[in-house]
Amino acid sequence: MLNTQINSTENRSVLHVALRAPRDKVICSDGKNVVPEVWKVLDKIKEFSELVRSGSWVGATGKALKDVVAVGIGGSFLGPLFVHTALQTDLIFLLKPSYENLANVDPIDVARNIAGLDPETTLVVVVSKTFTTAETMLNARTLREWITAALGPKAVAKHMVAVSTNLTLVEKFGIDPNNAFAFWDWVGGRYSVCSAVGVLPLSLQYGFSVVEKFLKGASIIDQHFYSTPFEKNIPVLLGLLSVWNVSFLGYPARAILPYTQALEKFAPHIQQASMPLYFPSRLRVSMESNGKGVSIDGVRLPFEAGEIDFGEPGTNGQHSFYQLIHQGRVIPCDFIGVVKSQQPVYLKGEVVSNHDELMSNFFAQPDALAYGKTAEQLLSENVSQNLIPHKTFTGNRPSISLLLPSLNAYNVGQLLAIYEHRVAVEGFIWGINSFDQWGVELGKSLASQVRKQLNSSRTKGESVKGFNFSTTALLSRYLEVLEIPLPDKPLSLL
Numbered sequence: 406m407l408n409t410q411i412n413s414t415e416n417r418s419v420l421h422v423a424l425r426a427p428r429d430k431v432i433c434s435d436g437k438n439v440v441p442e443v444w445k446v447l448d449k450i451k452e453f454s455e456l457v458r459s460g461s462w463v464g465a466t467g468k469a470l471k472d473v474v475a476v477g478i479g480g481s482f483l484g485p486l487f488v489h490t491a492l493q494t495d496l497i498f499l500l501k502p503s504y505e506n507l508a509n510v511d512p513i514d515v516a517r518n519i520a521g522l523d524p525e526t527t528l529v530v531v532v533s534k535t536f537t538t539a540e541t542m543l544n545a546r547t548l549r550e551w552i553t554a555a556l557g558p559k560a561v562a563k564h565m566v567a568v569s570t571n572l573t574l575v576e577k578f579g580i581d582p583n584n585a586f587a588f589w590d591w592v593g594g595r596y597s598v599c600s601a602v603g604v605l606p607l608s609l610q611y612g613f614s615v616v617e618k619f620l621k622g623a624s625i626i627d628q629h630f631y632s633t634p635f636e637k638n639i640p641v642l643l644g645l646l647s648v649w650n651v652s653f654l655g656y657p658a659r660a661i662l663p664y665t666q667a668l669e670k671f672a673p674h675i676q677q678a679s680m681p682l683y684f685p686s687r688l689r690v691s692m693e694s695n696g697k698g699v700s701i702d703g704v705r706l707p708f709e710a711g712e713i714d715f716g717e718p719g720t721n722g723q724h725s726f727y728q729l730i731h732q733g734r735v736i737p738c739d740f741i742g743v744v745k746s747q748q749p750v751y752l753k754g755e756v757v758s759n760h761d762e763l764m765s766n767f768f769a770q771p772d773a774l775a776y777g778k779t780a781e782q783l784l785s786e787n788v789s790q791n792l793i794p795h796k797t798f799t800g801n802r803p804s805i806s807l808l809l810p811s812l813n814a815y816n817v818g819q820l821l822a823i824y825e826h827r828v829a830v831e832g833f834i835w836g837i838n839s840f841d842q843w844g845v846e847l848g849k850s851l852a853s854q855v856r857k858q859l860n861s862s863r864t865k866g867e868s869v870k871g872f873n874f875s876t877t878a879l880l881s882r883y884l885e886v887l888e889i890p891l892p893d894k895p896l897s898l899l
């Protein structure tokens with residue numbers, strides 16, 4: 406039998422393709438077909454989201470719920486946010502409850518998310534694979550407090566639902582297990598947008614039929630990736646280009662540049678699939694999926710792996726960091742354009758439509774990068790000698806251009822799956838494990854040491870100990886000046 410436990414450092418299968426497989430497909434983990442379980446949860450989401458959207462699911466005081474706050478971080482936040490934002494303008498007429506995303510543990514984020522919301526008409530979706538992530542759980546407890554303070558403890562059953570692999574902790578938290586939507590160990594956090602993590606919030610917003618199209622788009626790319634010869638296989642070709650740029654040409658970064666505002670959250674999502682880490686010993690910049698310092702067998706890599714991803718929608722980026730891309734360091738770029746705008750505008754008397762104006766830039770930028778401008782060309786334009794070095798463009802700067810027919814749920818699913826598989830292709834060639842993320846653990850455990858110190862200093866006046874000189878000085882200073890709310894004087898939630 407095929408070994409699907411390719412995430413060998415966590416003894417986990419990697420099966421996010423099963424999340425979008427057709428009902429009749431057989432995909433096994435540990436000898437068990439997981440597709441029926443996937444569809445059981447999808448069917449449950451369909452039913453629940455229809456109840457909420459139709460107003461049949463009412464809150465503790467009998468009112469329909471009109472706002473959704475999704476609480477989650479990392480993969481339990483960025484993927485759904487990217488898809489939600491991508492479809493927002495296309496499907497504005499379907500958008501039922503409003504959609505807020507609470508990720509940061511910063512209380513400012515809580516305050517901003519619930520500003521103007523009424524607990525009576527709000528549904529909170531707590532999204533956490535582990536249900537232990539410190540930020541998410543504190544935010545969830547904060548919103549539970551917000552709801553119960555206004556409506557009483559029983560209101561949690563009507564106003565809070567959860568998405569998790571850890572249904573025991575969901576129940577312990579006080580959420581009715583009937584209102585929990587499961588997913589599985591074989592879904593990595595950053596590959597979870599096609600599970601209940603993304604499907605529940607998106608179904609609540611746009612309806613289940615839209616989400617089905619999104620899943621179908623991703624599934625079509627899964628089939629393409631599985632069966633298309635390498636020379637025509639989009640994720641394979643893109644992955645090879647990335648490996649070439651990083652490991653052979655030594656370019657450490659990649660700019661993701663969608664020429665549509667609808668994809669403004671795409672680069673942040675791909676960044677999470679490749680979160681930068683810093684290895685002081687080798688000044689190695691690394692990433693959550695692919696920026697590993699060692700091979701899958703634990704041997705230190707003799708080459709650089711992973712890219713530093715960043716990006717902004719065009720044309721905004723053109724007015725900030727493109728200067729460096731054109732004349733400074735070489736940054737391979739992914740240009741993503743769309744043929745048919747979600748929002749066509751053509752003003753009378755204008756030379757082109759607004760979308761054509763945007764797309765003029767999409768076509769121009771890769772050419773500028775590739776071909777540049779020579780000193781000879783500048784001379785023939787009578788540019789003065791002293792400005793020639795400043796106005797010269799070296800060219801020979803790599804980019805790829807993806808042109809989507811439109812940006813609907815189906816195409817967004819395709820785009821997501823292309824990038825997911827591309828990450829895997831790169832990881833396979835580099836011989837690393839693209840599916841673990843041990844590099845995030847050290848910071849988490851040090852934060853827990855700080856948390857204990859803050860508690861003992863605040864409650865017992867204990868002095869700071871056990872930290873290095875710099876952190877001791879900073880912590881002492883922090884404890885000296887910050888006014889904190891005491892337990893008997895709780896922080897108000899607006």
Ligand SMILES: O=P(O)(O)OC[C@H]1O[C@](O)(CO)[C@@H](O)[C@@H]1O
Nearest residue numbers: 478479480481533534535538594
């Ligand atoms: O869904 P959880 O368990 O709350 O985890 C959130 C995120 O934290 C990480 O484990 C590390 O940042 C991500 O991989 C994950 O998406």
